[in-house]
Amino acid sequence: MDGLSGHSQSRRIDIGHISLNVRESGSGPLMLFFHGITSNSAVFGPLMEKLSDRFTTVAVDQRGHGRSDKPEVGYEAGDYADDIAGLIRTLDRGRAILVGHSLGARNSVTAAARYPDLVRSVVAIDFTPFIEAEAFDALEARVNAGDQLFKDIAAIEAYLAARYPNIPADAIKVRAASGYQPTEGGLRPLASPTAMAQTARGLRADLAGAYRDVSRPVLIVRGEASKLVSPAALAKTSRLRPDLPVVVVPGADHYVNEVSPETTLKAITNFIDA
């Protein structure tokens, strides 16, 4: 909870219809972080460390992920967005800045479109409308392949390093240390396999309406080498909403905030401090 040391504290928050695990640090205006599919709140540690001297930073394990509740069903955009709204209401610290990566970006923009009174602005990292079916096919294959039994942390790190070749080793260690739990015979993902499968399918739902309707400021961030958001998908999104500013991060693939934390940090503060 003290922003000076950069350490965060974890707690579960009951928002009424579900309980979510969060990591919190710092003080100031509320800034919430939402991870991508199969990931968890720990991946935002480096960003929180830099931002917690000015913001109340709260990274969320989204439903089905990490140490949050994992209902059997309910993994559409609306389900995730309702969790965001419930969390902001429960925290009761005013409008929130939403920083979301991938699934988290989809959920954040959806929440901002549905609940403009709860959201100050959104930083939407590498998820737009108009993503091609082939890109979703590849994502879904990666997601479903993650449901494995690993013999130890080293095996997890080797698997993740191969799956995310551009994510630096320290960030791979964060994913390995935070996203798995002991089980008979080794370690398994904390994320629920059935929740992941439903979530991956739900990512294919049309997002153009939410981007068209959202009235709060949205910064669109794309990794220049992203295999999920193609240049064509970004161009169509900008045609739909030419007023939304865009940052393209050179050298980053889809995992922008883990591959290029410094540029991501500057992009966030340039947007929020304007």
Add this chain to the structure above:
Amino acid sequence: MDGLSGHSQSRRIDIGHISLNVRESGSGPLMLFFHGITSNSAVFGPLMEKLSDRFTTVAVDQRGHGRSDKPEVGYEAGDYADDIAGLIRTLDRGRAILVGHSLGARNSVTAAARYPDLVRSVVAIDFTPFIEAEAFDALEARVNAGDQLFKDIAAIEAYLAARYPNIPADAIKVRAASGYQPTEGGLRPLASPTAMAQTARGLRADLAGAYRDVSRPVLIVRGEASKLVSPAALAKTSRLRPDLPVVVVPGADHYVNEVSPETTLKAITNFIDA
């Protein structure tokens, strides 16, 4: 001065080393507007009308232009930026949001780089580093061709409509009505021809340093059909500062705020409200 009617009032402000003519409207945080070469403060009327209910909007006749002082020399980026700093200090309403078009964008980014304590953020419309020499050649030829005697307002409007084929008729009328003065035998530009020639040459000075150094948030806005800022110049600028957000306005040429005032307005508020 009343934001409700959208009417602005003009006055001259002595900032010590020079006197500048401004148009003011509204109340709230300070938002200053800086026009392009040969233009004047009147072109920002439509934006001021929409923003003056939330901001103290002040559009400036920059040195050599409109009804401001026109010294014989002193039309480099630093001279214009020092005027911006002097104006913000004299107005004494805290840090200013700077909205600049073309020459005004160059001057605003330069001022933000030199005087970060005076500037909150910058919206830099269609002027970046790395503009090609041929684009400056064409700009300089247009600027120098403007020093003419016109027999009446209709002749001015016809000239401007040909020079700016994408600017709507109502915005052409604003330029014609605000930028010329009666003289023997007709009407001549208010902008000083020698000041314009020096200013046009000064636009060629390297701007990469200012963009590299500026620490305040800058939104880069480009007209998709701009003949001044090429896609290559924008790409090089984004490579220099990947953290700065970009808006590309479809259908707009260089004169973004006059051709596409609605998208410009939304881009400004999305940036400032984040």
